[in-house]
Amino acid sequence: MKKIDHIAIAVQNLDEAEAAYKDVLDLKWHGREEVATQKVLTSIFEVGESRVELIQPTAADSPIAVFLEKKGGGLHHICFEVDDIETEMARLKEEGARLLNETPTAGVGGSKVAFLHPKSCGGVLVEIVEKP
Ligand code: ZN
Numbered sequence: 001m002k003k004i005d006h007i008a009i010a011v012q013n014l015d016e017a018e019a020a021y022k023d024v025l026d027l028k029w030h031g032r033e034e035v036a037t038q039k040v041l042t043s044i045f046e047v048g049e050s051r052v053e054l055i056q057p058t059a060a061d062s063p064i065a066v067f068l069e070k071k072g073g074g075l076h077h078i079c080f081e082v083d084d085i086e087t088e089m090a091r092l093k094e095e096g097a098r099l100l101n102e103t104p105t106a107g108v109g110g111s112k113v114a115f116l117h118p119k120s121c122g123g124v125l126v127e128i129v130e131k132p
């Protein structure tokens with residue numbers, strides 16, 4: 001695990017949340033990107049070497065829509081960058097962590113990502129990412 005790549009926050013209204021992070025927190029805005037595999041629209045902010053991603057569902061069956069229904073928004077996951085996602089996934093499995101996907105899926109900007117069950121990580125969903 002090299003560093004915190006990003007922290008993702010689930011929001012009901014991307015326009016409103018984006019304005020708050022831009023105007024109130026004054027974070028440097030990077031832009032928006034749709035992640036089709038997760039059925040979300042993300043708004044990305046840069047904070048030093050890390051990012052904050054606001055995520056809004058684009059479909060009713062998006063995992064984020066389910067999360068918003070249950071919890072009404074807030075911290076959704078923390079993402080750690082790794083050098084080699086396949087090796088890291090194998091290591092985590094060996095350590096007894098519960099992975100939510102067997103193989104990496106496509107993330108923002110051509111990255112490869114995988115998720116760990118919150119039960120394996122103190123109640124928080126954890127994502128790992130390998131950058132292209
Ligand atoms: Zn993420």
